[in-house]
Amino acid sequence: MDFQHTEDRRMLADTLNRFVAEQYGFNTRDTIARSTEGFSVDMWRRFAELGVIGALFDEADGGFGGAGFDVAVVFEALGRGLVVEPFLDTLIVGRALAHAGSESQRARIASFVDGSQIAAFAHDEPGSHYEDARVATRAEKHGNGWALRGAKGVVQQAEQADVLLVSARTSGNEFDGAGISLFLVPRDTAGVSVRGYRKIDGGRAAEVTLDDVKVSADALVGVQGGGFATLEHARGYGIVALASEAVGAMDAARDFTLEYLRTRKQFGAPIGSFQALQHRMADVLLEIEQARSAVINAAAAIDAPRALRERALSAAKYTIGRIGARVAEEAIQLHGGIGMTWELPLAHYAKRLVMIDHQLGDEDHHLARYIALGREAA
Incomplete structure (x- = not known):
């Protein structure tokens, strides 16, 4: 290929x-x-x-x-x-x-x-622990439409969004994949309350509460109760996006660190001339290339059959979580104390790499998911 x-x-x-x-x-x-x-x-x-x-x-x-x-x-x-x-x-x-x-x-x-409208993805809930099918928010028939009740957590840019894509359960138990439906809900709909806050890696997110929110029948996206497959499809593209973003952030952290090693002097010589630091930097470069390969594999598999696609996505997200933390730690340690300062861009890249691990499932979640998908395929 x-x-x-x-x-x-x-x-x-x-x-x-x-x-x-x-x-x-x-x-x-x-x-x-x-x-x-x-x-x-x-x-x-x-x-x-x-x-x-x-x-x-x-x-x-x-x-x-x-x-x-x-x-x-x-x-x-x-x-x-x-x-x-x-x-x-x-x-x-x-x-x-x-x-x-x-x-x-x-x-x-x-x-x-064209940038004229902003959308927010309101799926994760307090206590969901990254489990895609764990949805407690309920949607019940109300006349010709629906009434939604529940809460969503860490909804990115919800305060400024024009519309929210909300997952809600129309049947089944809290952990069932079947019975999840998706709804397009304008943010200014009565009953939608948004409590925003700053994120440690920049930007804003919000907790969203749905208190008897009434929407029309045409707010339903797809088939009633069939939203899980759509969620999985859309989140797959999100995982490719996050993993690719992490590779870009790692490349930048690498460049900052290499420049620092070339210019910072100790005992009259650039610290990059010290063999121990060269070995550590070489390990970082190899890890970044491994992460890049995992992202390429995931991007290539995005249209593959489900089992192959989902394993490639979880493998990439696991790899990014592990290597992102390693790159962030090594880059800061190789900079010394200055690596932790707010004024240095590197600290912000490190924070972003750590937070990427916690979006759409962290390292532990995707390792377990990768193993479970392998057992299903066997």
Whole structure:
């Protein structure tokens, strides 16, 4: 299989990397990440004008890419710049609508692509421990529509979102895959309350409470009770995105560390000339390449049969979790005390790598899932 990027993807990567380097420097990023909104609406629309959001979706849905490697190229560049704009949730919600949405729901993807609307993915719940099928939020028939009751946790950029993709149980027990349904809920719907807070890695998230929220019948995405397959499909693209973002962040952390080793002097010589530090840095470089290989494997398997696809995704997420923590620790230790300072960009990359591990399932979760999927296949 040829893993070389197409000319279009290389051009996209070059354009996005140049834009991030020139327009989204660390000071700009830090100001945006600490802002009241947690991201920049103006910057979001500029990304849209560059076609970056469109690269995440198929032509049928108003984009011009949509393959696993398109997602990987975009998010690797975003990871290098620690971009905090809501790309991940836009991808997940858009992919869910593309997979199971009605014609009118799929038409909404165009508003994501042009940056005019922002979507948030409201699935995780307090105490869910990354278990995809653990949904306690309930949806019950109410006239011709539905009434939703429950709570969602760590919903990215929920305060600024125009619409939420909410998972709710229409039948079955709390841990059943069957019986989960998906609903598009405008954030300003009566009964939706959002409590926002800053994240340690920049940007904002929120706890969302659904108190007898009434939505119409056309808010249901796909078939009643059949939302789990759509969730799995959309989260798969999210895992490719997060893993690719982590590789970009690791590349940046590597570059910062190599530059420091070349310039920091001890005993009259650059510390990078010390053999012990060279060995540690060589180990880091090998680990990053292993992570990159896992991401390539996941991106290539995104359209494969379920068993192969899900194992490749869990393998990539496990690998990223393990190696991301290793790279963050080594980079900080090789910098010494300065590596922990807020003013140094490296500390922010380390925080982001740690937090990526906790999104869409951490290292332990995906290792257990990989083993379980292997047993199922056997």
